[in-house]
Each structure stands twice: as structure tokens, then as C-alpha cells.
Amino acid sequence: MPAGPSLSFSSAAELARADELLRAASYVDGGHSYSARDVSFYKTAATQVANSEAEGFKKDYPSVARWMRQMRFVVEETGSEAAGFGAALPSSGALTRVSEQASGQFAASSTASSGSKPNKADRKSAAMERKSEQPKEAAKPAYVKGSTVKEVDCKVVPMENREKALPVQPPRGAGATNFPGVGKKGTRYITTAIHYTNGWPHVGHAYETIQADILARFFRLASYDTFFQTGTDEHGQKIAEAAVAQGKPTPRALCDMYVQGFQGLFGRTEISEDQFIRTSQPEHYKIVQDLWKKVSDKGDIYLGEYEGWYMVREERFVTDKEAEEWKYLDPSNGKPLQRMKEPSYFFRLSKYKDFIVKLLTENADFVKPEEYRLSLISRLKDMEESGGLRDLSISRATFEWGVPVPEKVGPDGKKHVMYVWFDALTNYFSGVNFDRKNAKYWPANMHVIGKDIVWFHCVIWPAMLQSAGIPLPQSVVVHGFINDKEGTKMSKSEGNVVNPHDICDWCAPDTFRWYLCRGTEFGKDLSFSVSDLKLKHNAELCDNLGNLVNRAVNLCKGAVPELSSDKSIGVPFNVADLRSKFCRAMENARTCEGATLVRDASAATNKWLADLEPWKLSKTDPAKAAGIVRVCLEAVFVLAHLFAPFIPRAAEAILLEKLKADKILPLDALQELDKNLKAGAPVSSTSVLFATFSPQELEIDTPVMVRPSAEETAKTPAAVPAEKEGKQQQKGNGKQQQNKGGGKQGEQQGGEKKKKEKAPKAPAQPPVQLDMDQPLYSRLDLRVGKIVHVENHPDAERLYVEKIDVGEAEPRTIISGLREHYTLEEMLGRQIVTICNLEAAKMRGITSHGMVLCAKTSEGKVQFAGLPDGCKPGDHILVEGETLRKPWTGKEVKKHNVWMDAAKLMQTDDAGIPCFDKKPLTVNGARLHSDFKNAILS
Incomplete structure (x- = not known):
């Protein structure tokens, strides 16, 4: 030894x-x-x-x-x-x-x-x-150390000048256009909110447009005749003021500049729009004016006078109550509201109150997710107490940059331009009426918008259309905000705004798209984390899908094998069942759910292949081994089609370059895992889908940020610093750019070179004084939790990933090693004991925010600590006879080894009662229980 x-x-x-x-x-x-x-x-x-x-x-x-x-x-x-x-x-x-x-x-x-x-x-x-x-037949992918394979399919799209559209549009991948001859299943019209041209695009613009693009690609692949529109909103006082401030000769010149920036970003992120609309187009002017006339002919427009507080940022008047609550300042940027009195045309919005209420209450699909529909209904009810729905001011006479109202001069002798929202909302209708052949796409199937403009799209817009006698859109799907990794709203003054180009300089478009979709459930806010993006890339795109594809194309030795008659091979998933679930999720704009379904199917195929081990069978039963590889290739073929809306370049590479398919198929043409490929067809293994981020690159958790100006910094003394960013860039980003395909490093929005700035240090906070005499158990935060969702960890065979309700605003993600002890069905809905103040820890690429407490015998048997009847999520678990004390933070618990010390005193007694230091643990005075006696609690 x-x-x-x-x-x-x-x-x-x-x-x-x-x-x-x-x-x-x-x-x-x-x-x-x-x-x-x-x-x-x-x-x-x-x-x-x-x-x-x-x-x-x-x-x-x-x-x-x-x-x-x-x-x-x-x-x-x-x-x-x-x-x-x-x-x-x-x-x-x-x-x-x-x-x-x-x-x-x-x-x-x-x-x-x-x-x-x-x-x-x-x-x-x-x-x-x-x-x-390991299987000797399978060559290592490029992201495995020692590999001889160099070519990577999904690379960074380099961009020399962020102010300009790309001179050559990169390939847009699978699902970018309709299949020939589509239309039997009907049409689908998908839109984004049009983007305001008073600044360069930020990550929120990328998020919304990518989500809409994912939906459009899905509907194309599902054989619908699909039309996808995005574009820019170019009118209003804010644009006119920005043009003057930035030294542009006209507002149109300002818009032309920023339009190039949006088109450049969308080209870089594989956006497959069928039309990019600009509200400054003459064709749009005509259609908006026609809509105005229809509403006016209905008697729903009249000239009046408006006096009130005007918010320039949102181009709208606010109520006196709102202005007073906000202390007459814009709550977002702190700028003063403007007191204005001017003649204005009004739209009789109040006339359509009952219509809007009925629409929202009787049509559950009009606004998705449901929480936003219910919020609108509640707001309308609250307005009844203050006079109900008010008529809407829809024109301005104090500036000229906008669509002129049809009446060249109003009865007041002034020239009016349309209120920016009357103009902007109409883009959805005008965009499919520039060319009459596109009129078939109206009404729109999905308006994809942010949660801050729900009122305009779900109250004002349907009322306008109803007045004009135009059919309403079928649904408005609402997404949340992009916050920073701590969940704080992004703002330039905080220094936490993410420029999407800074991400795309080192990140392949498919990776960026995948993360924005998988980062959170559609409709919820996304806390943008560079670290999570990289971990999801490594775990889900490289180790899961990339590994599966690499195994399949290498094991087949250059050609699709014959099928096997051996029924014991089985299949990793049922195509019809997976397709049905996937389509149901995507048709309801649950894009994260759709992505998770195909990710899980890929993981199941990896496990199925590992269990059957065809590399070992190749010598003893070559026919069976070949049959296993055939099924694996069939699974890859099907999965590539389902991954296509999210990662179109990777899907195209799998299907057309690796599997040498003649064409990409409609989803309903996919068959079970024995009929999609032809034996003997060539297969290529000369490249891999993605390159992984190295451990050194994973340590870099800060993108190049959009920094506040000196003036903004001076106004915000507590601006959040980007700690150690300079060192991280010097040590890691250069290598990272080279490894991931490049793109120019260190450019601001607008293509200007970044100047090195030393971020201001936040004022030091006084240290928190801990009470070291506080009883050991009371330093911990043990609560009742309920498992509301559970799934297999994508990259660890013994772990579950659970969403656990512990009485907080959102369920926590907690990872536990219980797959050997409980099935998914046994886990879901169960009430358990949760330790809530352990410091978050990453486990195989996913962060766990707590721990599930179980009883464990010396033989290795595991059982949840049992809870008495009547408890609910969030109830505290206390030592019998003791009162609740303020628990310590996760950092304090870790630093002082609180859990390590406490765990030594936690076990069940001779009667199976969970105890701390031989004292029973209780919830609301009732004791916990267990079938295991004298077992460890951990």
C-alpha cells in the first residue's frame, strides 16, 4: 500500500x-x-x-x-x-x-x-x-480535451460596426421561411412591439424579438402559412427632442441611424422577419389616416381641450392622482412631468368599457399568461371608483414629428399630428396591407409584447379596432422584464444594462437564443446571468445535445445502419407523444416549456444509449449494435426538427450537413424512430455543434457593460460598480473571443472603442454584529416546503431539480440526490422539510437554493422527514418549546459552520421522532415523525 x-x-x-x-x-x-x-x-x-x-x-x-x-x-x-x-x-x-x-x-x-x-x-x-x-468507436467532440476535431458548426457572428446592418445577412437556419405550398392549415401572423428609435437596442429588444422569432419558426415548421413582422416606432415628442439633443438635422435622420442598429442586431441573432416595418413609411401614413377616418365616421373622435400632467417618456398624460403619488416626477427616470394645456382630438374610449370588460372576462385566451389578463380586469374595476374609463387624447398640436391627422387644419386652426400610440399600434394592421396579397394574415394570431405596455395593447387597441369595424387580434402574449443577475431592474445609472452585442461578441447566436428561452418561464422576469448562460450552454447544448449528436454520427461509421429486428432495443421516446406535447406548449406561447421538453427527450436518448452500450455489443452482436445506432440517428433526426425554432443554425447543421438530409421536414411529417432515414445514406462526423466554455471562461461572470456617463455617475453616487471587470477581461475575454469564434472586443454601442474607466467604489457598509450566543438551531431557517415541480437533472443521473414553495413570492430551485429513493410521481406535491438559509451552491451546472431534510439509516435507506397534518408552505419548524428567532444569512451559516455543527445533533429518537439535541422538532406545536428510528437527519 x-x-x-x-x-x-x-x-x-x-x-x-x-x-x-x-x-x-x-x-x-x-x-x-x-x-x-x-x-x-x-x-x-x-x-x-x-x-x-x-x-x-x-x-x-x-x-x-x-x-x-x-x-x-x-x-x-x-x-x-x-x-x-x-x-x-x-x-x-x-x-x-x-x-x-x-x-x-x-x-x-x-x-x-x-x-x-x-x-x-x-x-x-x-x-x-x-x-x-468509453466506446472506442466514438471520437471525442471538439470540446473534449485531446480531440482532433477542430471545426465547430455554431460560431460567433462577427460585427465590425454595431451602428450598421450587416453587409451580408448570415444564414438564418432552419424554419426561416415557409414550406412551399403551405396554407391548408391556415395562416399565422406573429408580431413584436415595434422598437422606439431614440437609442441603441438593448437586451430587452433582443429578448422580445427572439421569443417572437422562435414562435414564428415553430409555426412555419408546423406547416402554417406564417408572416412575422417586427420594426421601429419613429414618431413622437421624445424622438424630436432626442434628434435635437444628438445634433441630428431631422428626426428622420436620427431614426435612420438607430434603424440600422436594430437591423444589425437582428441579423446577428438569426431573426427571420418577413417584414421590417417603419412607421415613417408613406404607406403606413395612408393606412393610419384611413383608420382615423373610419373611427371618426363612427362618431368616436371629437375635438376638445386637454389639461394635465404629461410624461414624455411614455408619450402620455397621467392622472392627477398618479402625478401626486409620483411627486410630479417620472418614476422611471426622475424627470419632471410637464403641465400642459392644449387642444386635442379625443377617442371615445369610455364608450367601449363594457366591450373591453366582456372581452377580457369571456375570452381567456386573449391575454397570456393569465395573470396579466386578471390584472387588467382588476384595474378596470378599480377605475370604476374614480369615474371609470376616460376618453383618450389622440393628437398633439405642439410639435410636428408624427402622422398628420386627416383634417389638415382642425376647427381650432391648428395642425395636429396623431398621438404616438394611435399611430404605433396601427402598424400591426398596416404592415399586412402594404401589399394586398398579405391582407390574408389579418387578424394577427399573436402580438408578443412586454408587460409594461399591456394596457395599450389589450384595452386601447381592441377598442380602436372595434370602432373601425376591424377584426381583433386573437391573442396578446406578454413577457416579463430582463433584470440583472441579482434581479434588479436594469438602468444606465446603475451600470447594469447589458448590451446584447457585448454578449454576441463571444457567444454564438444559438447559445444566446437558447438561454433567453430557457432562462425563465415565458411571462416571468429573467435575471440575466452570464454565468447561467455559459452553464446552460455547456450542460444543455454541449454535454446533452452535442454529446448525443457526436455519439450518433461517430458510432454509425459514415452511413445509416440497417434496422434491427431485436425488439429488446426499444426507443428512447415516442415521437407522436413528444410532438403533441411540444406543439401544445408552443401554440400557447410556452416557449420555455417547449424547449425543456426537447432537452429532456435528448437527455433520455443519451441515457438510453448509455444503458444499451452498442460499443460493447459491436463485437458480440453487431446487428443489434447497428440497430441501436440506427434508432439513435433517427432520434437525432427528429430532435433536430424540434430544436430548430430555438437553435436554427445547429438544427440545420445536424440535418443538412451531418445527416445529409434532402430537406427539412414539416413537424407532422416526422415518423416514429424507424422510418425517417434510409439505410446506407451517408453521415458526416467532421465537425461538432458547439465548443464548450472552459473552466477559466466559466469564472468570468461579467459581460462588457454599458457604463453610465460621467454626468449620470455624478448624479448617482451609489452607482453599482462592476467589480474586477477590467482584470477579468484582460485575463479571460481575449482567449474567450478566440475560442468561441471572435468578433471585436471592447466596443460600445455605436461601435466606439471603450475607454478604460475605474468604476466608483460603493460606500463601505458597517459589518453586521452576530449574536454568537444565539442558540445553534435558531440560527437555521427550517420551513415546510411543497414540491410544486420536479424534473430529472439534465446532467446528473442521481439528482432531481425541484421547485419548492416555501411561502415566498416564487418557488425555490433546490437540487437533491433522491432519484434512487423516490419516483417523480412520489416527489410531486409532497410536503417536506426545507433548510432555507444555506448558501446557494451550483450542482452540475444548476444553482440550488436550499436543502431537503431526510432521515437516513446506516444501511443507506432514505425517507423524507414526516410532517403533521394541517401545516402549509412557509410554516417554521422549531425545537419543541422554543420561539422563532431571526435566522442567520447563508454566508454567515457557511462561515461559522452552523449547519455542520447543527447536523451532528440532528437525528430521530427511539420512537422515530426527528430531534435536535434530543428535543423534538415541531410545526405549529405538532411533532414531526419518521419510520426510521435512530437515523441521521441530513
Whole structure:
């Protein structure tokens, strides 16, 4: 037995403590990280046990033994080990993966504590052992170290000048155009809100347009005759003022400049619009004026006088009550509201109150998600108390940049231009009436908009159309805001606005699109995180889909194999069932759900392939092995079509370049996994879909940000700094740009070179004084939780990803290692004990925000801690007889080893009652319970 580290201790006492600490750590189920001291201690303990000739330690110290098995995985993955340690550990074949965070911290502490470089001979031996367990037929993808494959399909789209549209439009990928001869299933018309041309595009513009593009591509692939429109809103006082402020000769010149910027971004992110409309087009003017005449002929427009508070940012008057509540300042930017009195044409919006209420209450599909429809109904009811729905001012006579009203001079002797919203909303109708052949697409099927303009689209717009006798759109689908990674609203003064070009400089368009779709449920706010984007890319696009495609195209050896008659092969998923669920989600604008369905199907196919191991069967049963590979290729073919709306370039590469398909098929033409491909057809394996982000690149969590001006910074002394951004760019971004396909680094919006600025430091906060005498248990926050959603972890076979309601505004994401103990059906809807103030930890690429408490026997059996009847999510779990104290924060809990110390005192008693320090745990005075007696709680 090789010698271990020189540190030694008495076997009885110290090994028992190591075992106790390891039990408390719950390193698999809880995802907790180790301190350097703990890792060094555990490693030394395990090494001494490994060097011991006694065989009874596995029984006496089961946690140490289990830890030893898991540490071999860490040793092999990190290449960091103390001298002789790796050789003393068992084979890697039976190991369980530990969390990425624990792996990384062990690597760092092991190198530091050993004082030696990694043992290359042992690493090589471990690598050879792993290699022997992998399929020899499958070449490593480009993102695996040591690969000889260099070409990557999905690359960065470089952009020299962000102020201009791309001179050559990049390929837009699968689903960018309608199939020939479509129309039997009907039409689909998808729109975005048109983008205001008073500034360069930001990540919110990209988010909305990409979501709408995903829907448009889906409907094209689903064989609908689809028309997708986006564009720019170019009129209003705000545009006129911005043109003067920016030194432009006319408002039109300002709009021309920013239109180029929007078209450049949309070209870079694979937007497949059928029309880019501008409200300054003469054709639009004519149709808006025709609509005005129809409404006027109905008697719904009259000339009056408006006096009130005007908000320039939103181009609207606000009520006196709103102005007073806001202290006569725009709540968004702090600029003063303007008191105005002027003649104005009015639209009789009040006349359509009952119509709007009926529309919203009786048509549940008109506004999606439902929360926004219910909010509108509530707002309309509240307005009844203050006089009801008021008529709407729809013209201005104090500036000229807008669509002139049909009456060249009003009865007041003044020239009026239309209120910007009357003009802008009409773009949806005018856009399909420039060319009469496109009139068939009205009414629109989906207006995709942000939650801040719901009122205009769901109250004012349908009232205008009803007055003009024009059919209403079928639905308005509403998305949330893009916030920063902390959930804070983005603003230039905070220095947290993300320029989408800064992301696209190092990120392939498909990756950007995938993250914006998978980052949050449609309708909810998205906390934009560069780290999460990269992790989703690695886990879902590389390790999941990319790995599956790479396996399939390499195992087939250049051609599609014959089918096998062996029925034991089975299939990883049913095509008809998957397609039905996918189409139902997408038709209801649940894009995140649709993406999750295909991601899960890809993961299921990976698992199915790994279970059948055709690389091993190729020698003993080559026909069966070939049949397995055939089914795998069929699955890849089907999945590529379903992934296409989200990652169109990758889907096109799979189908046309790797599988050499003649064409991309409509979704309803996809068959089960034995009829889509022809035996003998060529297959290419000369490239991979994506390149992964390296560990060094994953550490860079800050995009190049849009910095506040000196004037804005001076006004905002507490501006949020971008900590260490300069160092991160110098150390990581250059390499990252090169690895991911390039694009120019360090450009601001508008193409100007970035100047180095030292961000202002936030004022230091006084340290929080902890009460070190506070009872140990009361420092923790244990609550009743309810599992409202659960799914398999996409990249870990033993983990679940749960959404748990713990009485907060939103459910928490918590990861647990319970797949060996409970089915998905047994998990869903169950009430459990949740520890809510552990510091968040990433486990295989997904962040866990807590831990589920379970009882565990010495034989490895696991059971949820049982809760009494009548408790609800958020109820606190207390030690019997004690009162609730303010729990510590996650950082404080970690720093002071609160959970580590508390866990040593948590177990069930002789009656199976969960206890802390032999005192029962209770909810609302009633005790918890368990079937396991004298079991550990962790």
C-alpha cells in the first residue's frame, strides 16, 4: 500500500470525527461546499484508512469509505491529488459524482495542502481506466480535451460596426421561411412591439424579438402559412427632442441611424422577419389616416381641450392622482412631468368599457399568461371608483414629428399630428396591407409584447379596432422584464444594462437564443446571468445535445445502419407523444416549456444509449449494435426538427450537413424512430455543434457593460460598480473571443472603442454584529416546503431539480440526490422539510437554493422527514418549546459552520421522532415523525 500524506492522527478518535463531519456535510444530497481545512482533514482521514490493514473500517466508518470512493472521481476530474492518494482509492466504475463546487474546492485545497504538483503517472493511469470504459468507436467532440476535431458548426457572428446592418445577412437556419405550398392549415401572423428609435437596442429588444422569432419558426415548421413582422416606432415628442439633443438635422435622420442598429442586431441573432416595418413609411401614413377616418365616421373622435400632467417618456398624460403619488416626477427616470394645456382630438374610449370588460372576462385566451389578463380586469374595476374609463387624447398640436391627422387644419386652426400610440399600434394592421396579397394574415394570431405596455395593447387597441369595424387580434402574449443577475431592474445609472452585442461578441447566436428561452418561464422576469448562460450552454447544448449528436454520427461509421429486428432495443421516446406535447406548449406561447421538453427527450436518448452500450455489443452482436445506432440517428433526426425554432443554425447543421438530409421536414411529417432515414445514406462526423466554455471562461461572470456617463455617475453616487471587470477581461475575454469564434472586443454601442474607466467604489457598509450566543438551531431557517415541480437533472443521473414553495413570492430551485429513493410521481406535491438559509451552491451546472431534510439509516435507506397534518408552505419548524428567532444569512451559516455543527445533533429518537439535541422538532406545536428510528437527519 503506498504511503499517504505525512499528517497523522489517532485512528479511533479522529476517524470517528471524520465520519461524523462527513455525515453532517451531506455532500451529495445537500450540495454543500467544503472549507480547505475540512477537505484536507477528510482527505488525510481517508488516506490513513486506505493505508490501514484493517478491513472493518467500511462498517465502522461508512461515510469515510463512501467519501473515499467519491474522491477518486474528483482526483480524476481535477488532476489534483496528494502523492499516493489516488492509487489507494477504489476503481472509478462504482463512483458517484459529487457537486462541481465540491470538486473545484477539493482540487484547490488538495494542491495547496499537499505542496506538490499533480502526480502525472497516476493521472495517466486514471485516464486510461476511464478510456477503457468509453466506446472506442466514438471520437471525442471538439470540446473534449485531446480531440482532433477542430471545426465547430455554431460560431460567433462577427460585427465590425454595431451602428450598421450587416453587409451580408448570415444564414438564418432552419424554419426561416415557409414550406412551399403551405396554407391548408391556415395562416399565422406573429408580431413584436415595434422598437422606439431614440437609442441603441438593448437586451430587452433582443429578448422580445427572439421569443417572437422562435414562435414564428415553430409555426412555419408546423406547416402554417406564417408572416412575422417586427420594426421601429419613429414618431413622437421624445424622438424630436432626442434628434435635437444628438445634433441630428431631422428626426428622420436620427431614426435612420438607430434603424440600422436594430437591423444589425437582428441579423446577428438569426431573426427571420418577413417584414421590417417603419412607421415613417408613406404607406403606413395612408393606412393610419384611413383608420382615423373610419373611427371618426363612427362618431368616436371629437375635438376638445386637454389639461394635465404629461410624461414624455411614455408619450402620455397621467392622472392627477398618479402625478401626486409620483411627486410630479417620472418614476422611471426622475424627470419632471410637464403641465400642459392644449387642444386635442379625443377617442371615445369610455364608450367601449363594457366591450373591453366582456372581452377580457369571456375570452381567456386573449391575454397570456393569465395573470396579466386578471390584472387588467382588476384595474378596470378599480377605475370604476374614480369615474371609470376616460376618453383618450389622440393628437398633439405642439410639435410636428408624427402622422398628420386627416383634417389638415382642425376647427381650432391648428395642425395636429396623431398621438404616438394611435399611430404605433396601427402598424400591426398596416404592415399586412402594404401589399394586398398579405391582407390574408389579418387578424394577427399573436402580438408578443412586454408587460409594461399591456394596457395599450389589450384595452386601447381592441377598442380602436372595434370602432373601425376591424377584426381583433386573437391573442396578446406578454413577457416579463430582463433584470440583472441579482434581479434588479436594469438602468444606465446603475451600470447594469447589458448590451446584447457585448454578449454576441463571444457567444454564438444559438447559445444566446437558447438561454433567453430557457432562462425563465415565458411571462416571468429573467435575471440575466452570464454565468447561467455559459452553464446552460455547456450542460444543455454541449454535454446533452452535442454529446448525443457526436455519439450518433461517430458510432454509425459514415452511413445509416440497417434496422434491427431485436425488439429488446426499444426507443428512447415516442415521437407522436413528444410532438403533441411540444406543439401544445408552443401554440400557447410556452416557449420555455417547449424547449425543456426537447432537452429532456435528448437527455433520455443519451441515457438510453448509455444503458444499451452498442460499443460493447459491436463485437458480440453487431446487428443489434447497428440497430441501436440506427434508432439513435433517427432520434437525432427528429430532435433536430424540434430544436430548430430555438437553435436554427445547429438544427440545420445536424440535418443538412451531418445527416445529409434532402430537406427539412414539416413537424407532422416526422415518423416514429424507424422510418425517417434510409439505410446506407451517408453521415458526416467532421465537425461538432458547439465548443464548450472552459473552466477559466466559466469564472468570468461579467459581460462588457454599458457604463453610465460621467454626468449620470455624478448624479448617482451609489452607482453599482462592476467589480474586477477590467482584470477579468484582460485575463479571460481575449482567449474567450478566440475560442468561441471572435468578433471585436471592447466596443460600445455605436461601435466606439471603450475607454478604460475605474468604476466608483460603493460606500463601505458597517459589518453586521452576530449574536454568537444565539442558540445553534435558531440560527437555521427550517420551513415546510411543497414540491410544486420536479424534473430529472439534465446532467446528473442521481439528482432531481425541484421547485419548492416555501411561502415566498416564487418557488425555490433546490437540487437533491433522491432519484434512487423516490419516483417523480412520489416527489410531486409532497410536503417536506426545507433548510432555507444555506448558501446557494451550483450542482452540475444548476444553482440550488436550499436543502431537503431526510432521515437516513446506516444501511443507506432514505425517507423524507414526516410532517403533521394541517401545516402549509412557509410554516417554521422549531425545537419543541422554543420561539422563532431571526435566522442567520447563508454566508454567515457557511462561515461559522452552523449547519455542520447543527447536523451532528440532528437525528430521530427511539420512537422515530426527528430531534435536535434530543428535543423534538415541531410545526405549529405538532411533532414531526419518521419510520426510521435512530437515523441521521441530513
